[in-house]
Amino acid sequence: MEITAQEYLKMSIFKRLDKSRDKDKKISLLLTxxxxxxxxxxxxxxxxxxxxxxxxxLGVVLEVNPAFEKTSGFSSEEIIGESINQIFDKEEILSITKETLENGFVAAKDLFLRRKDG
Structure with missing residues (x-):
């Protein structure tokens, strides 16, 4: 039986909490x-x-990672705060929005990223 990382983390936290009876210690452990x-x-x-x-x-870019910057050609300063319409196709955005509203989430969906230089 394989244990997921999330299950392992939960077991680890509960073991540590069981060993600690003091509420302040429990809070400290949880914060850590x-x-x-x-x-x-x-x-x-x-x-x-x-x-x-x-x-x-609302479709505004909040944060990007270095791989996004390298792949897209946009620096984080250029793209953060901008509309996703600059980097993704409008039809793809509408399709994902519709799927999200219908199902509550979207999984395993690929998007084509528009580069800064076209």
């Missing part, structure tokens, strides 16, 4: 674990070879 997770996600985002961008519900 949260900080570790935040660092893991930040490192994953920054060092991923795949282009990643976070987009607001």
């Amino acid at each position: 674990d949260l900080a570790s997770l935040e660092n893991y996600i930040k490192d994953f985002f920054n060092f991923s070879p795949l282009p990643i961008c976070f987009i607001s519900p």
Whole structure:
């Protein structure tokens, strides 16, 4: 039986909490674990070879990783705060928006990224 990373993390946290009966220690452990997770996600985002961008519900680019900058030709300063219409096809955006509204999420969907130079 294979254990997922998320299940392993939960088991690890619960083991640590069981060993600690003091509420302050429990809170401290949880905050430490949260900080570790935040660092893991930040490192994953920054060092991923795949282009990643976070987009607001209004379709505004919030953050991009270095692979996104390299692939698209846009620097983070140029693209953050701009509409996703600059980097993705409008029809693809509409299709994903429709799927999200119908299903609540979108999984395994590829998009063609427009480069700065065309």
